[in-house]
Amino acid sequence: MPNVTLQYRAPSALDASSTTPKLALSAALGGLNQPFFQGQVRQPRLTARALTCLSRAVGERWFDAAALAEARRRMLDPIVTSGDSLLRFEGFSGCRSLYVRVDLLPGAVDVVHQSAGATNVDFNQAMRSALTHIRSQDAMSLSVDEMAFTLIHGDEALVEHKVDLPISWLRGLASIPVISSRSESVCELNGRQTLELFRQLPRTGNGRDSHWLQLGPRGARIGRVPSPDAIQLTGAKRLLVLQELLPAVKRLSISTTPERNLTLWTLHFDDLRLTLALSPEVWRGFSGEGAALDDLARESDPDLDQALLDQFESGFDAEDAAIQLNVSLPAARTSLASLASQGQLGFDHLDQRWFRRLLPAHQALIQKSNPRLAKAESWLRAGAVRVESHSPDRSRGEIQIDEKTSHHVAIDAGAGRCTCFWFGKFGLSRGPCSHILALQLATRVSQ
Structure with a gap:
């Protein structure tokens, strides 16, 4: 049995001053x-x-x-x-x-x-x-x-x-x-x-x-x-x-x-x-930057996520992870983004290394913490995403929001464009809009 060190607020004490002794355990x-x-x-x-x-x-x-x-x-x-x-x-x-x-x-x-x-x-x-x-x-x-x-x-x-x-x-x-x-x-x-x-x-x-x-x-x-x-x-x-x-x-x-x-x-x-x-x-x-959404739009492998946590106890980079686990660099990056979205990993920009932050979390938190991604997944499940063309470097599609509203999406070399108001205001400065994410989910674009 491992040794356990315990610290106490104060010593335990026995009060025998009265007819009924009292033991106070700290x-x-x-x-x-x-x-x-x-x-x-x-x-x-x-x-x-x-x-x-x-x-x-x-x-x-x-x-x-x-x-x-x-x-x-x-x-x-x-x-x-x-x-x-x-x-x-x-x-x-x-x-x-x-x-x-x-x-x-x-x-x-x-x-x-x-x-x-x-x-x-x-x-x-x-x-x-x-x-x-x-x-x-x-x-x-x-x-x-x-x-x-x-x-x-x-x-x-x-x-x-x-x-x-x-x-x-x-x-x-x-x-x-x-x-x-x-x-x-x-x-x-x-x-x-x-x-x-x-x-x-x-x-x-x-x-x-x-x-x-x-x-x-x-x-x-x-x-x-x-x-x-x-x-x-x-x-x-x-x-x-x-x-x-x-x-x-x-x-x-x-x-x-x-x-x-x-x-x-x-x-x-x-x-x-x-x-x-x-x-x-x-x-x-x-909280609104959405910098990890491009990686999260790619399908993460739960087994690879767990293997990452099991393999590395100290700092590592994406290349380390890909080599040690014998997976592609995009797959490693997708898992890193998935784990970071759950609070499981952080990144030290001075050392250029990831570090483990083992907060109690689970995969369901990805949707809760990324509403744009959740919305894109709901459109995909509803059949609202139509892929017009797709190749490794170029994709075109349409997302039908309702009977009167649809948005056209283009992705070239990993960079998306959309006809929606949100993209017109922010572009990609805060990560992709939900419509670009929907097309990425539909085509599983590798970046």
Whole structure:
């Protein structure tokens, strides 16, 4: 039988002061679940500040100020993932326009026990208050099991229990890996240059103003006038959630996607890093990006999905998966997208590697978390999709919505076009529309 380490809120006690003795048994922290991570933090103050920044970012809502209080009250539940010698904390802002991740690297914690596992918990006011009071010389330990996250600070143990994961977070978790895998690093700044850049951020306004990140041989600056090579920063005010960590930062790396309107900002410390991903606008949440829908439209093999989870306990890329499991690269990518849509996988854009995030999930969540895909599948089942022509590189079709409405779809070399209003407004910037997905499902286009 394996050894199980249990921690208790207080010692059990026998009260014999009365004629009827009473035995008070203390419950174990985290219940009967064996922790998948236990360790003592080496830099308590820095780690606490990073988790505080994550908590503040998750509690913000830049799009709808009237809903800010509600967002801060309800959406403070980071996902905690152990594996690949790292401990990761992830979350989305209340408006889903910001994704944040804290990575505790191997040197950040004196590990007592670590295995693969994940949970999502609520950081309530008591936890956030405790984090703000932790000093560099304090002792700080962490314990995580499937049902709870425990912070031990001195003689105090704070426990946060598992909460339900919002469906909108699952949509965001499916999009972020695809977006991150398309990004490339464009800038590296040292600590002094990082401070200078952040001093240029807007402090006033509604957060919807457009600024531009200008890159040059001497570093980077933020301005209001675009240039051919500039990177768009709408809602740059969102970056201010990082300012508490800036005095200790070693360097900053910035990545962007080919469209140069979505950015990933990573603050690097000795054994810790914090990444913020900013959506193109504050009103544009990652939950609506639909970046994984093209892959999800291809048929996933449940056996291959499970083989992927069984084979890889540490970081890997799509090529690794295809070679190790002896499958085609498109098949591996389809399974990766399927698992990411269920919250089972994440992607680290710095290492260009997938990591396991074993949240309790199942295949049915794909439809719930991707309404466009669900709608396309319903049209396919109803016989509303007519394939006019199909070849590996070219497809044409019509989707009959009702007696009076139909939409024509064309797919060339994997890129779709549609006559619907949604495609006319967004194009492919937020993933394919439901009509393109319907034709992809009907033809099972390989990309």
